[in-house]
Amino acid sequence: xxxxxxxxxxxxxxxxxxxxxxxxxxxxxxxxxxxxxxxxxxxxxxxxxxxxxxxxxxxxxxxxxxxxxxxxxxxxxxxxxxxxxxxxxxxxxxxxxxxxxxxxxxxxxxxxxxxxxxxxxxxxxxxxxxxxxxxxxxxxxxxxxxxxxxxxxxxxxxxxxxxxxxxxxxxxxxxxxxxxxxxxxxxxxxxxxxxxxxxxxxxxxxxxxxxxxxxxxxxxxxxxxxxxxxxxxxxxxxxxxxxxxxxxxxxxxxxxxxxxxxxxxxxxxxxxxxxxxxxxxxxxxxxxxxxxx
Amino acid sequence: xxxxxxxxxxxxxxxxxxxxxxxxxxxxxxxxxxxxxxxxxxxxxxxxxxxxxxxxxxxxxxxxxxxxxxxxxxxxxxxxxxxxxxxxxxxxxxxxxxxxxxxxxxxxxxxxxxxxxxxxxxxxxxxxxxxxxxxxxxxxxxxxxxxxxxxxxxxxxxxxxxxxxxxxxxxxxxxxxxxxxxxxxxxxxxxxxxxxxxxxxxxxxxxxxxxxxxxxxxxxxxxxxxxxxxxxxxxxxxxxxxxxxxxxxxxxxxxxxxx
Amino acid sequence: xxxxxxxxxxxxxxxxxxxxxxxxxxxxxxxxxxxxxxxxxxxxxxxxxxxxxxxxxxxxxxxxxxxxxxxxxxxxxxxxxxxxxxxxxxxxxxxxxxxxxxxxxxxxxxxxxxxxxxxxxxxxxxxxxxxxxxxxxxxxxxxxxxxxxxxxxxxxxxxxxxxxxxxxxxxxxxxxxxxxxxxxxxxxxxxxxxxxxxxxxxxxxxxxxxxxxxxxxxxxxxxx
Numbered sequence: 001x002x003x004x005x006x007x008x009x010x011x012x013x014x015x016x017x018x019x020x021x022x023x024x025x026x027x028x029x030x031x032x033x034x035x036x037x038x039x040x041x042x043x044x045x046x047x048x049x050x051x052x053x054x055x056x057x058x059x060x061x062x063x064x065x066x067x068x069x070x071x072x073x074x075x076x077x078x079x080x081x082x083x084x085x086x087x088x089x090x091x092x093x094x095x096x097x098x099x100x101x102x103x104x105x106x107x108x109x110x111x112x113x114x115x116x117x118x119x120x121x122x123x124x125x126x127x128x129x130x131x132x133x134x135x136x137x138x139x140x141x142x143x144x145x146x147x148x149x150x151x152x153x154x155x156x157x158x159x160x161x162x163x164x165x166x167x168x169x170x171x172x173x174x175x176x177x178x179x180x181x182x183x184x185x186x187x188x189x190x191x192x193x194x195x196x197x198x199x200x201x202x203x204x205x206x207x208x209x210x211x212x213x214x215x216x217x218x219x220x221x222x223x224x225x226x227x228x229x230x231x232x233x234x235x236x237x238x239x240x241x242x243x244x245x246x247x248x249x250x251x252x253x254x255x256x257x258x259x260x261x262x263x264x265x266x267x268x269x270x271x272x273x274x275x276x277x278x279x280x281x282x283x284x285x286x287x288x289x290x291x292x293x
Numbered sequence: 294x295x296x297x298x299x300x301x302x303x304x305x306x307x308x309x310x311x312x313x314x315x316x317x318x319x320x321x322x323x324x325x326x327x328x329x330x331x332x333x334x335x336x337x338x339x340x341x342x343x344x345x346x347x348x349x350x351x352x353x354x355x356x357x358x359x360x361x362x363x364x365x366x367x368x369x370x371x372x373x374x375x376x377x378x379x380x381x382x383x384x385x386x387x388x389x390x391x392x393x394x395x396x397x398x399x400x401x402x403x404x405x406x407x408x409x410x411x412x413x414x415x416x417x418x419x420x421x422x423x424x425x426x427x428x429x430x431x432x433x434x435x436x437x438x439x440x441x442x443x444x445x446x447x448x449x450x451x452x453x454x455x456x457x458x459x460x461x462x463x464x465x466x467x468x469x470x471x472x473x474x475x476x477x478x479x480x481x482x483x484x485x486x487x488x489x490x491x492x493x494x495x496x497x498x499x500x501x502x503x504x505x506x507x508x509x510x511x512x513x514x515x516x517x518x519x520x521x522x523x524x525x526x527x528x529x530x531x532x533x534x535x536x537x538x539x540x541x542x543x544x545x546x547x548x549x550x551x552x
Numbered sequence: 553x554x555x556x557x558x559x560x561x562x563x564x565x566x567x568x569x570x571x572x573x574x575x576x577x578x579x580x581x582x583x584x585x586x587x588x589x590x591x592x593x594x595x596x597x598x599x600x601x602x603x604x605x606x607x608x609x610x611x612x613x614x615x616x617x618x619x620x621x622x623x624x625x626x627x628x629x630x631x632x633x634x635x636x637x638x639x640x641x642x643x644x645x646x647x648x649x650x651x652x653x654x655x656x657x658x659x660x661x662x663x664x665x666x667x668x669x670x671x672x673x674x675x676x677x678x679x680x681x682x683x684x685x686x687x688x689x690x691x692x693x694x695x696x697x698x699x700x701x702x703x704x705x706x707x708x709x710x711x712x713x714x715x716x717x718x719x720x721x722x723x724x725x726x727x728x729x730x731x732x733x734x735x736x737x738x739x740x741x742x743x744x745x746x747x748x749x750x751x752x753x754x755x756x757x758x759x760x761x762x763x764x765x766x767x768x769x770x771x772x773x774x775x776x
Contacts, residue, residue, distance in 0.1 A: 345675060361625050
């Protein structure tokens with residue numbers, strides 16, 4: 001008697017079924033607007049408290065070290081930090097070590113700061129120093145002379161002469177900063193900022209990282225880094241804290257990560273079920289193979 | 294036949310959806326608005342990329358090659374306008390960018406500094422010399438400078454931040470007292486943290502046979518590393534899913550206007 | 553000469569950077585060396601673009617298989633390069649930002665580069681799901697530990713993690729999934745990652761020393 005044909009669970013068709021399941025897992029919660037209230041972790045609360053404690057006029061470097069590939073995780077984080085720092089009237093120095101990060105900074109300055117905080121003046125309250133090549137070399141130079149590393153802002157105004165950029169007056173290097181906030185998707189990123197700025201200069205640093213890289217960076221917390229927002233969940237927790245503390249921010253633009261956690265949750269469940277299903281099928285086949293033998 | 298039928302059904306369904314949405318005015322007109330044209334271009338390229346899920350195909354290859362070309366050009370442009378012009382020309386001959394591009398750069402650069410900045414210009418040209426018939430040898434001089442700088446920078450930073458600081462972070466009290474009393478939870482955590490670190494390091498020690506205490510420590514180290522990798526897997530899944538959520542959100546919200 | 557000059561450059565550069573930590577007067581030289589490095593990194597980007605031009609140009613010339621795609625690649629490359637170098641469309645012209653409001657390069661970044669980059673990476677979500685189904689097998693105790701941790705983290709990083717164990721009494725609060733995830737990340741995962749970090753640091757220190765002392769010259773290519 002010939003054996004019954006096994007279902008093609010591991011072939012090409014099986015793969016496409018899995019892809020379709022994943023797509024459905026992401027689309028369905030979006031269409032039905034499934035979202036949840038987040039319970040921020042202790043680390044997220046610590047990060048929030050650190051920025052909340054900043055006095056007006058505090059000098060903060062906000063490094064956008066990511067590209068469009070990591071935008072879904074990183075942009076909500078960066079936007080949340082920008083909003084919070086603007087609400088605290090901090091002086092924000094935007095810069096990036098990634099060539100593609102400059103486009104991200106452009107988007108936040110033009111579509112967030114300029115629109116939501118029109119009283120925030122470019123050159124006085126915030127500046128876009130843009131991209132500089134050299135990876136960790138840029139941080140190393142900026143630790144001794146920020147204006148040598150970033151000799152112009154993105155609009156080609158000199159940082160050295162200071163006439164067109166009042167925010168740069170009195171700034172010699174990164175040691176003049178009260179806080180560094182790095183939203184990073186990999187290399188160069190948070191590790192480099194900790195190694196070349198936070199540790200040698202004793203400058204407080206807060207990080208936002210893609211979920212993939214986050215576990216590698218937790219050993220730096222809390223001695224070398226105040227805290228790390230890990231992935232979309234971290235961004236959602238921070239948005240929740242921001243919305244709770246500043247209710248006027250309770251609008252779609254400030255809840256991007258919170259809305260995305262719905263599809264995220266369902267997709268996680270699907271992956272867990274796939275792992276269980278794969279193991280059940282594997283164990284069943286192994287037993288049948290043993291019995292047949 | 295079934296495969297072609299499936300492709301046809303999916304494509305026609307998508308086309309129908311787009312036509313319905315466009316006819317009801319829910320989608321912006323790409324011929325009137327550069328942003329709308331951009332959304333349609335982005336949607337087309339997104340679907341081309343996602344078509345790879347079915348298999349390699351001309352649409353994917355086209356989008357992939359366009360991506361590579363745009364990426365290389367973008368990096369070159371950023372390098373030129375953000376580094377070479379302000380930092381190299383700005384020190385070597387600031388009059389040139391000031392006159393040609395109207396850039397606001399300090400013109401009073403001393404001669405000594407200008408001469409010093411001939412060095413990176415020469416090194417940069419040496420790097421590009423690898424395209425010349427005998428340029429490979431010369432380009433290694435520029436490469437040697439890069440390697441030397443990287444080695445010098447990283448030796449110090451990794452020694453201080455990743456070696457000494459991490460050992461220092463691990464030297465914590467193993468018996469934790471809080472509010473004048475013994476705190477069991479933090480004590481257990483501290484013991485596991487320090488013990489786990491030592492055992493994980495023991496696992497990576499391959500110069501001796503794993504017997505006795507080293508063998509036991511290695512075994513525990515494997516368990517700690519399995520927990521580490523399990524958490525890493527969980528975070529990796531989270532990260533990858535978030536990227537898909539972002540793309541689908543673009544298609545459904547910004548392009549189709551469905552949500 | 554072929555090996556001596558590059559090695560001398562590496563030696564001097566690396567040791568200046570090292571000694572600048574303990575000899576402050578040479579910190580100025582260190583700073584200039586690192587600035588040169590930053591500029592050299594920019595030249596490396598030019599090198600990449602030129603290399604792409606050469607490779608795809610040869611393919612088109614020879615009418616090799618797939619040369620049409622190479623033409624698309626070069627077309628996109630040259631168009632973007634032209635629009636970006638000339639800062640077409642942006643306010644401020646050549647004096648303004650390269651990604652100024654309304655610039656062609658800004659449009660390309662937002663509607664061509666960004667979507668391609670993001671879409672390519674988003675494919676990984678499907679592959680990680682497929683790999684989880686096909687490859688994540690509980691064959692032994694260690695794999696089970698890994699799986700259980702992964703499940704706790706996957707649940708704990710969502711709303712369901714909090715809801716699933718909300719019913720636990722306060723005495724068992726450490727076993728609530730969000731608290732468990734927090735503990736896992738700050739204790740065993742930190743221990744494991746710290747060990748890996750120390751190992752990597754030792755490796756980098758040793759490799760840097762080998763490069764600085766000329767023991768490792770593989771970066772000089774086959775001539776070394």
